[in-house]
Amino acid sequence: MNKVILMGRLTRDPEVRYSQGENSTAVARYTLAVDRRFTRRDGGDNQQTADFIQCVAFGRSGEFAEKYFRKGLKIVVTGRIQTGSYTNQDGQKVYTTDVVVEDQEFAESKAASDNYSQQNNGFAPMDRPAPSAAVGDGFMNIPDGIDEELPFN
Numbered sequence: 001m002n003k004v005i006l007m008g009r010l011t012r013d014p015e016v017r018y019s020q021g022e023n024s025t026a027v028a029r030y031t032l033a034v035d036r037r038f039t040r041r042d043g044g045d046n047q048q049t050a051d052f053i054q055c056v057a058f059g060r061s062g063e064f065a066e067k068y069f070r071k072g073l074k075i076v077v078t079g080r081i082q083t084g085s086y087t088n089q090d091g092q093k094v095y096t097t098d099v100v101v102e103d104q105e106f107a108e109s110k111a112a113s114d115n116y117s118q119q120n121n122g123f124a125p126m127d128r129p130a131p132s133a134a135v136g137d138g139f140m141n142i143p144d145g146i147d148e149e150l151p152f153n
Contacts, residue, residue, distance in 0.1 A: 002080040004099050006053055007107050008034035009074050009116075014057075016066040026062030030055050030069065032077065055079070057101035065104065072116060078103040 014030040033050045055077055057065050069075065079101045088094050108116075 004077075004079050004081055006032055006034050006055075006077045006099065007074070008032035008050070008053070010069055010071050011052065012071050014062075014065045014069050016062060025059050026057075026066060028057045028062035028065040028069075030057075030065060032075070053099055054097070055099045055101055057104060061101050061104060068106075074107040074112075074116070076105050076107045077101055 009032065011031040011033050014028040016026055016028045018024040018026055032053045032055055034053055036049045036051065038049075077099060079099045082098050082100050084096045084098075085093055086096070
């Protein structure tokens with residue numbers, strides 16, 4: 001069985017391209033910084049370490065990533081590992097490892113994400129639809145105008 005579950009923060013905005021042809025498909029690539037459970041001791045200092053995992057999402061998942069994912073956002077990804085290789089311009093063989101995304105979702109509230117972003121390099125989320133007024137039950141209302149674009153059936 002080839003199954004991966006990751007939780008981490010996006011290191012940059014997703015890079016999205018569309019395949020050519022009659023039925024173009026979105027292909028979103030992004031990198032997750034996933035904290036390790038342990039810390040490394042260097043010279044008496046405890047340092048949190050992270051792995052940087054390359055992820056790729058296709059189709060509606062890629063479109064969702066393009067629309068809602070931004071640098072610093074904490075997400076959970078479920079998928080499978082896929083390896084490959086290619087020969088670069090210098091004639092050297094390069095090996096790749098990606099997580100092909102099967103499911104992706106937010107891992108924190110928008111308020112927590114905004115708080116994190118303000119504390120880290122002043123990052124401010126951009127191009128996100130403004131949610132309707134919160135009801136007070138802890139759930140966010142669906143933003144206006146995206147009813148037909150929900151990522152589930």
